[in-house]
Amino acid sequence: MNRDATFDLPATPGEWGWASLRTANHLRRRLQYPLLGIAGLLVLWWWGGWAIANNPDTMAFASFAPGPTLTAFWDIVSSGQVWSPIESSLHRVGFGLLYAILIGVPLGVMIGYFNVLRETTHVPFQFLRMISPLAWMPIAVLAFATWDAAIVFLIAIAAVWPITYATAHGVQRIDPMWLKVGNNLGANPYHTLRYIVMPAIAQDVFAGIRLAVGVAWIVLVPAEYLGVTSGLGYAINDARDTLEYDKLAAFVLVIGLIGYMLDAICVRLIRRSSYHAES
DSSP: OOTTOOOOOOOOHHHHHHHHHHHHHHHHHHHHHHHHHHHHHHHHHHHHHHHHHTOTTTGGGGGGSHHHHHHHHHHHHHTTTTHHHHHHHHHHHHHHHHHHHHHHHHHHHHHHHOHHHHHHHHHHHHHHHTSOGGGGHHHHHHHOSSHHHHHHHHHHHHHHHHHHHHHHHHHHTSOHHHHHHHHHTTOOHHHHIIIIIHHHHHHHHHHHHHHHHHHHHHHHHHHTTSSOSOSHHHHHHHHHHTTOHHHHHHHHHHHHHHHHHHHHHHHHHHHHTSTTOOO
16 A cells, blocks of 8 residues: 555535635625626616606606516516517527628638738728618618518628627737747648637637627617517517507516626637636
């Protein structure tokens, strides 16, 4: 038997207690400010609902208050009314973002790498970027055979610019020595792109996608007012037409929750793509 062998002894009750206390303190520090922010938002929401309900000019909209809204939220979730609109909206956003990524990432790489292309495209791209995506709505309706395709186009044209310019910024930040080392080691253009450029710009690309998700999610709702009979935007419009304001507010709450979750996923991807991320 090896005399130098060591054995892990089970933790004593005292050690378990200290570990649990440290975990609880860490969790409390992480949650105290988010919970404080949520509490503040709920107070403002309650105060706004109270002000609306006690104003004769706006009391018809008293259902926007937290109580009726949360009741309606539970109703649409438990009855399953919310899942079909969510599925339709995520389908449109997903395809719009996919097209934006397929266009924006290669375009951003070229703009970031080639100075002539960057200077040539700066003015026209900035001009197009400043046009509201919803301004393209009449053209989209005429150009595409279906309402769904028109909405996907509007989402894609809104999301492509953050991805393009974030990618270009990432390419411009690459250390030229990395490219020189790769060239000296015999890397061909594909290997340079695959093993040097893409890992180096991954965090910038995901940051651009995060911005694009926010823009796409904002554009989605008014775009779904347009001719379709499904989606969260349509559900809000339908609730407004039927004067179900509690249901309208409940769908607004759903939009906010899903948007927050999508953003959290993007933040997670950004952290995982960082060279400084903890393993």
